[in-house]
Amino acid sequence: MGMTLLGILATILISLFVRLLGVEIGVRHLPLCRWLVKVAAARLPPEERPAIESEWLAVIEDLHSPTEQLLHSLSYVWSAFRIRQAIAPETRLDSIKRDALVGQLAGIGLSVMLGSFFANRYEAKMIPFVKSHVTNSRPIILAVLIALVLVMAMAAYANHRILVWWFIRREERRQARLAAADQDQP
Secondary structure, three states, X not given: OHHHHHHHHHHHHHHHHHHHHHHHHHHHHHHHHHHHHHHHHHOOOOOOHHHHHHHHHXXXXXXXXXXXXXXXXXXXXXXXXXXXXXXXXXXXXXHHHHHHHHHHXXXXXXXXXXXXXXXXXXXXXXXXXXXXXXOOOHHHHHHHHHHHHHHHHHHHHHHHHHHHHHHHHHHHHHHHHHXXXXXXXX
């Protein structure tokens, strides 16, 4: 009886959240579509960006359905990435982002392995400590788990952005040193 009631409440909450999200997307879809088109145009060669951006925005504004506009904007982003791959299959920035992502995933894997090792090894000491601070309720445990996952996702994203910035900065410094060395040679 309790699980059925909990399931019904969860279904109602999920449907309300999806409905609210749908209303928000319907109200705010045009700025999102414009932003997606700007992101897509930024992936193309600099000399073609203004013309393509204005053309794509005109096409988006001609469509009548918000869903159609949003899906079309997303298709432009996908197309821009494919066009960029066709123009320059392997750029230095892509390899830097890939290296940062591989390093980050390796770090996350290592931290999960170490965390599970210590959790298994010190389980007898950790369980009484956790039980004294957290009530033994499934909704509370689920909320804590969701909060931990969200915090980990935000930390992983911030870490990725910092790594990409650092790798790009390092590459710019290397290019500047090479250019300075080329100028110093007679």
